[in-house]
Amino acid sequence: MIAIFLASVLLGTVAGLTAGLFGIGGGLIIVPVLAMLFAAQGFPTELVMIMSVATSLATIILTSISSVLAHHRLDSVLWNKVRILGPGIMIGSAVGAVVADHVSGGVLRFIFIIYLIGVGVQMALQLKPKPGQQQPSKELDLAAAGIMGLLSSLLGIGGGTLIVPYLVHFQTPMRNAVAIASACGLPIAVVGTVGYALLGKDASQLPDWSLGYIYVPSFLGIVLTSMYTAPIGAKLAHKLPAEQLKRYFSLLLFVMAAKLIWF
Template identity: 40%
Template sequence: MELLDTSSLTGILGLIAALLATGAVAGVMAGLLGVGGGIVIVPVLFHLFSLLGVDEAVRMHLAVGTSLATIIPTSIMSARTHRQKGSLDGAVIKRLVPGVVIGVLLGGFASRYLSGAALTGLFATIALLVAANMFRRHTRILREGLPGPVGSGLIGMVIGGISSLMGIGGGTLSVPTLSAVNIPIRIAVGTGAALGLVISIPGTLSFMLSGLGVPDRLPGSIGFVNLLGFAAIVPMTMLCAPLGAKLAHAIDPALLKRLFALFLLATAVRMYIDLFS
């Protein structure tokens, strides 16, 4: 049911207020749970667009495209911080980047042919897998270090392709993947931050281009990227993330991890219900 008429001035102002709230929620949760913004922003935007009555055919595409755009400034700041702290391993990044770029381009191309339902189902399924991984106490070590060029390229393609289709930075998938090959967690996190920039720039451009001329999008959108959402979410996320980080120091980290896993689980269930109802 549509709660706001986004063709009127009052509706536009209501949309901006809702997007500001989205940025605030995403910022607090990102700081509280130590995750990239995309894995939080996409489901929040999905629910918001549902309340706004955005057509199901474009709802998930708009959420993903707008999320990718917000990751650009966030990943720049994050990668810079990790570099200053010495937690970026250039050799690891160089081995993954070619495959990541190819994966992002393939994901952007595929997004043009995926229905809103297919994109929603993909996000819900990956969210379930991420939630299951976060419920685990320890990451299982599969091997020592990344495989050869071909294997590293394939890993990069999977990370880039799925991340671009989900509207998330590289951290959600790259951190557990790199941890599984026994790369130190700080290096894995720093690498994920750097990969977020590699994923978000071409990913954003692809969603902009693939959505040009598509009907039933929100006002202020270029393709599948809503500029109002970008302008409202980024400042609020950066403003509210420190608050979430402060709260994180007052709560047990293991509890936080499980709370976020429950959030992803609830999001996935809601998306499946929307798909099949």
């Protein structure tokens, strides 16, 4: 337990820095690294991925609160849009936890590998969302929010890599899109975390110090450092060639994807 806690402290440091530096969610790093840590510690194979996803999602609660407050102070959050997306986001997040509880660890791992490769390609090629020419209907917003909430909960992420391109496509300025995505990350994290905690409370073979599918020592270790290093990463983004570094970071994502394939 102590070894995983200390490793999670280091993981939180790196995840926070990369999240701030590249503007991505920490789950992109947290989930695959936790999966490797949990497997190395002998956690049951079927629990490795779902516990990694659930624990990552739990850490997003605190980091999301910090991010939302920062964007709110800058008056960047379009709360009306958040209220439109919110119901779909929460329903999707709850459904995502249920789906994760009913699929095998191998399927969950495959879904995350596809996500890692997709984001890696996006960062390597510097692909950016292109603005569209029309506003979405409320029905489309609700449906899209449900899908994004479901995928975010399944992947253990805050949803920024899904929500931002959707909003930008429908003419939302990037500054506001990022702020809205941060605000939507909170209900994703809260609903998903509660879902994973309740769904896993009676699961067999859970290791000690688990709250449902959430592994508490890793949760504490990650939030202990990531909340402090994320702002540092954001400041470094203005001093370092972040766009160039994204290409190197994409290589790391491909390596982690390959590692999960032969996990």
